[in-house]
Amino acid sequence: MQGNFTTTKKTSDSKCFFSHATVPYDLNEGGSVYGARILEWADNLSGLVSIKHRRGSVTTASFDQFNFVNPIELGDFIFGEAFISGTGDASMEIFLKFVGEKSVTGERYLAAFGFITYAAKKLKPGEKVPKIEGVTEEETSIIQGYEERKKIIKEKIERNKKLTQIIKL
Ligand SMILES: CC(=O)SCCNC(=O)CCNC(=O)[C@H](O)C(C)(C)COP(=O)(O)OP(=O)(O)OC[C@H]1O[C@@H](n2cnc3c(N)ncnc32)[C@H](O)[C@@H]1OP(=O)(O)O
Numbered sequence: 173m174q175g176n177f178t179t180t181k182k183t184s185d186s187k188c189f190f191s192h193a194t195v196p197y198d199l200n201e202g203g204s205v206y207g208a209r210i211l212e213w214a215d216n217l218s219g220l221v222s223i224k225h226r227r228g229s230v231t232t233a234s235f236d237q238f239n240f241v242n243p244i245e246l247g248d249f250i251f252g253e254a255f256i257s258g259t260g261d262a263s264m265e266i267f268l269k270f271v272g273e274k275s276v277t278g279e280r281y282l283a284a285f286g287f288i289t290y291a292a293k294k295l296k297p298g299e300k301v302p303k304i305e306g307v308t309e310e311e312t313s314i315i316q317g318y319e320e321r322k323k324i325i326k327e328k329i330e331r332n333k334k335l336t337q338i339i340k341l
Pocket residue numbers: 215219230231232233234259260261262263264289290291325329
């Protein structure tokens with residue numbers, strides 16, 4: 173039986189936050205936070221957001237873009253924030269930012285930001301993931317760019333089909 177499951181949810185329904193004081197375990201040999209640590213936090217945070225948005229199982233489909241803007245030093249605080257920035261039929265795009273903060277002075281800087289796509293698993297026939305509506309000006313503005321980003325993602329998926337045929341196993 174087919175049904176119309178489409179609803180709209182607000183970014184505030186699924187937005188998630190991360191906070192952490194950097195410790196030696198987080199560092200690379202150069203003394204700043206290891207990029208892969210930030211990617212792990214990012215994937216974890218996006219997983220929470222996408223599960224809360226669809227209230228069902230999900231999987232990471234792609235790190236569409238991730239930008240390391242400023243290094244995070246030992247002792248700095250790091251604050252992450254992630255929200256749904258666009259939805260397709262089965263996919264959810266999550267925007268993330270990580271802001272560093274000097275623990276003593278409170279000076280803040282943009283450490284990293286990016287977009288990750290998650291895909292909903294086990295959708296019922298006719299079911300789509302809920303659409304998204306921004307609450308803050310920042311969220312609404314980022315959501316407005318979704319259609320343009322989705323176009324680039326579709327082109328990438330088509331290019332990847334050719335690439336996967338030539339990648340040797
Ligand atoms: C949280 C974790 O640790 S998960 C572990 C890491 N992730 C994995 O192991 C996932 C492995 N990959 C897979 O299972 C599959 O490739 C999937 C589920 C991601 C995609 O499978 P597909 O058969 O391509 O599914 P399908 O074509 O229906 O795509 C589902 C949605 O994902 C989107 N999608 C698929 N591949 C990509 C990609 N590379 N980049 C961005 N979006 C993608 C599609 O556009 C589609 O979105 P839409 O319906 O909103 O247009």
